[in-house]
Amino acid sequence: MSQNDKEAKEAVDQAKDIVIESLGETMDLYGVTRSVGNLYGTMYFEDSMTLDEMREKLKMSKPSMSTGVKKLQEFDIVKQSFRRGSRKQTFVAEKNFFSFFNKFFTQKWEREVKFNLEAIKEAQPILEDVINTEDVSQEIRNEAQSINAQLEYSKAYYYWLEQLVEGIRSGKIFEVFPPDQNKNQDY
Template sequence: MGSNEESKLEEARQEYIESLSETMEMYGLSPSMGRLYGIMFFHEDPMTLDEMRSRTGMSKTSMSTGVRALSRLKLVHKKWQKGVRKDLYEAEHDQFRSFVEFFAQQWEKEIQINRKALAKTEQNLKRLLEEEDISPETTDRIRKDLEKLKEAKRYYAWLERMVDVFESGKIFDLVSIPEDTE
């Protein structure tokens, strides 16, 4: 393919790459990570960090940080190729799988963080209830807070079930993947 054709191809891909950049930012990732993922998404072969850096203009440190973050989210995978000594990476092309893994991972973190905080808050509130010099108004407020925490626990139990539905693939029984969009 000539350089003019290559340039036109890159230009045609740019709209989607930029939309990935915006989308990644919506989910708390940097726009540069979205651009990096987009470039890798369209690239035919696994890429080295040097190849990525030359395509994105990112610094080596930013590139390495971005690839590690994308790998953690399972949007990029390390590949092995016989005779190649440098690390190679390629984008995950199964966006359904990426979606499931990304959200399940985020929800699991949310559950872990908040369940621990809920337990500690509940323990502190119950300890306050045991104090002798607490006013009836404060006792009432504590009881209402404990009810709110009970509802929060229900939410995290539901979210845990949601993660199971995603990770087991049952989500695709409930919301099927379209055969073709053309």
């Protein structure tokens, strides 16, 4: 390999590393460890990878790679693939960020809706008992009423979030906010 090719290859690897680090940091913001995010980013630039290839690229243990791949499979952003002539399992990452967005974020938002609506459903009867108990001070009853009203108001957000998830899953969101494939500008 010529010196120019070596330098060019290093520049390409540096550019990939910048994006991999960014993907890892972004996924970390949403509760996926940075190492799993870096794994996704690394796989994003490859056609398919075995656990051994992942381990070699990321210098992590094979069990860590396996755990990371399983986590990414739970979000349906990594799938097992077939590589002719290989007995080892290979995996491929979702390359389409619209599909990634759909799969990754909708699962996170559905979980948020489920947990919070269940918590509200459990908390409101407790608050209503306090509100309806006459031998409790008006101050405590007012606090219970205020909290109950806050919870009731918050339900609108969770119902809206359910609609957003459905809009993303069905593709209707792209009717309102169509992706501009020709827009390549610096931000």
